[in-house]
Amino acid sequence: AQRVTQPEKLLSVFKGAPVELKCNYSYSGSPELFWYVQYSRQRLQLLLRHISRESIKGFTADLNKGETSFHLKKPFAQEEDSAMYYCALKTGANNLFFGTGTRLTVIP
């Protein structure tokens, strides 16, 4: 069965410090992984996809199949990065399977 694990419910870092939000997955098929973000009073929105290998708002995430991880990283956190972050795994044609989320707080 598929599983997405985000071990940290809460994460606080100081502004300018590096940040890493952990995500581990379990899936028998070929994984497609995503990070979604929900800022305060806003809708859940896509942040980035592993297949795009893109950097969005300074965030990157590399799929490590050996460790079954897709950690989200940013070298220098900004206050506006404070939000709820969800890792998601695409299973089958239609389904995104979400983790429980990590609330990131960037301390000024």
Add this chain to the structure above:
Amino acid sequence: NAGVMQNPRHLVRRRGQEARLRCSPMKGHSHVYWYRQLPEEGLKFMVYLQKENIIDESGMPKERFSAEFPKEGPSILRIQQVVRGDSAAYFCASSPQQGAPTNEKLFFGSGTQLSVL
């Protein structure tokens, strides 16, 4: 484009009543997904619909829950005879009609918070 619209924003029901949650997808989107977020848990897939068709309902509870996406009008998630355990945030998302799966993006609504007394 107003985005994915869900209403009501908050819905309070007593045990045994029916709850109807509405979702209007983004303009031009004909794929609708419903997710449920129980307290302290992540979003969980419930059902995927296209116009007039249920494509995947593998995440729907076997009883009391149903969903539709008619030719005209919003998608409806209906919960009959609600129980306290149905209290959750229900999110709808829509995606474009065409698009390779690897490029698929889901656009989420703001959700409906259902509280069962």
